[in-house]
Amino acid sequence: MAEFKLYIGNKCFSSWSLRPWVAMRHLEIPFEESLVRLRTPETAANLAKVSPTGQVPVLNHNGRIVWETLAILEYLADLFPGKNLWPADIGARALARSAATEMHSGFREVRYGWPMNLRRPKGHKPLDAEGEAQRSRIEALWRECREKYGKGGPFLFGHFTAADAMYAPVVTRFDTYGGSLAPDTRAYVDAVLSTPAMRLWYAEAAKETWPEPGPDE
The missing domain is CATH 1.20.1050.10 (Glutathione S-transferase Yfyf (Class Pi); Chain A, domain 2)
Structure with missing residues (x-):
């Protein structure tokens, strides 16, 4: 398993999934992506397996679960200060x-x-x-x-x-x-x-x- 695994929804419309995904891609933080298809009869059950809130995105970092987009971004900022996810000033x-x-x-x-x-x-x-x-x-x-x-x-x-x-x-x-x-x-x-x-x-x-x-x- 990759060090980071990011659970996201459909790329066409899952706006919250886009946020940490684009940050990690743009800043070249390697991660494995796992897509949970939204709007299906199985969606709730599939999300319950990976997300404490039943929503995406969710970041799994070597077994540590981080949910909510801003929390994921703050977590990444703590782990990678050199990526400057927040301005220095x-x-x-x-x-x-x-x-x-x-x-x-x-x-x-x-x-x-x-x-x-x-x-x-x-x-x-x-x-x-x-x-x-x-x-x-x-x-x-x-x-x-x-x-x-x-x-x-x-x-x-x-x-x-x-x-x-x-x-x-x-x-x-x-x-x-x-x-x-x-x-x-x-x-x-x-x-x-x-x-x-x-x-x-x-x-x-x-x-x-x-x-x-x-x-x-």
Whole structure:
């Protein structure tokens, strides 16, 4: 068994699975992947074998189980300080953690109004009023991170961090549903989507033969 085993769901739509997966791939942390297909009669039983919450992602590190996306990212940051999963500057780190936590607990209307679906054709889909407010908040937050701490590279804090991993599924939503994006938003979305890790995730999602989710879902 590999030192790290990451349990994930369908790549086409499992947004929480994408977050630690893309971080580990981008930062070249070797791991074995185990996919638990979601939305089947057997899903709950299969998840119960590997996850204390019945959800993915779950990281198994030589028998130590870590669940919840932010907990996995924090655990990896502790194990691999040289990977700089959080910015070194304390102010930048505080902002990165605040932004990541806001993503973890918020933006419900954006996430539900624009569900991650890598099969869906690109096209603008309006959100309700609260969703539009949340969308604007996301863009303002990205802009703040980039303007304050992003001068050293294309990501929120220059180099790729846990904050970028947390927003990776939202990046796919902006690309799928957002239509014409503000130039700075488009530049950040393109930077994340162009990483080898994200390109690999998309390629593997395209190979999934299961019918869910449908292209219009």
